[in-house]
Amino acid sequence: MRQLIPALLVLATPAVAQDFSEGSHAKSWNLYAEQPALFQAQVVDVLCELTGDCPENCGGGDRQLGLVRAADDVLVLPNKNSQAAFNGAVAELLPFCGAEVEVDGLLIDDPDLGAVNIYQVQLIRKVGDAEWTKADSWTKVWAEKNPEAAGKGPWYRRDPRVKAAIAKDGYFGLGLETDKDIKELLFE
Numbered sequence: 001m002r003q004l005i006p007a008l009l010v011l012a013t014p015a016v017a018q019d020f021s022e023g024s025h026a027k028s029w030n031l032y033a034e035q036p037a038l039f040q041a042q043v044v045d046v047l048c049e050l051t052g053d054c055p056e057n058c059g060g061g062d063r064q065l066g067l068v069r070a071a072d073d074v075l076v077l078p079n080k081n082s083q084a085a086f087n088g089a090v091a092e093l094l095p096f097c098g099a100e101v102e103v104d105g106l107l108i109d110d111p112d113l114g115a116v117n118i119y120q121v122q123l124i125r126k127v128g129d130a131e132w133t134k135a136d137s138w139t140k141v142w143a144e145k146n147p148e149a150a151g152k153g154p155w156y157r158r159d160p161r162v163k164a165a166i167a168k169d170g171y172f173g174l175g176l177e178t179d180k181d182i183k184e185l186l187f188e
Contacts (some may be wrong), residue, residue, distance in 0.1 A: 046065065
């Protein structure tokens with residue numbers, strides 16, 4: 001296991017901000033403090049790196065994955081892929097578990113926001129490969145895991161976990177009675 005404590009301390013300092021934009025083809029999301037970033041890294045299981053609890057295959061998709069950047073050995077936290085929802089990074093990175101990769105995407109780095117080395121992967125490939133893989137497979141992976149939720153409309157309206165949470169706590173997460181009160185207030 002790496003000694004990440006020094007890296008995490010460096011992660012929290014403004015001095016870590018480097019320019020990784022050269023050669024990047026990342027598309028802007030017009031997010032505050034975003035910057036294109038192309039770099040080499042190793043795909044890692046974040047919990048494994050921090051605690052030494054290291055299941056096979058980076059946890060098989062049930063754990064947060066990270067990128068240990070080759071240029072400075074800093075742990076970068078990917079929080080989304082190139083799709084519109086802010087999710088999907090694990091589905092994109094899991095096939096590359098433990099591999100040395102190149103990633104191209106957007107880096108959010110603004111200590112004033114509390115956002116340092118947050119990454120949005122758009123393209124990925126193993127180091128040395130010529131072809132890039134677009135990081136847009138999350139919806140397909142979700143559909144394969146949830147065949148009972150097939151149908152039209154956005155995935156989240158059909159997701160069994162989302163439906164169960166709404167059935168239990170309502171649309172606002174405040175309880176079914178509160179949902180009923182809000183509905184009466186707004187629509188009756």
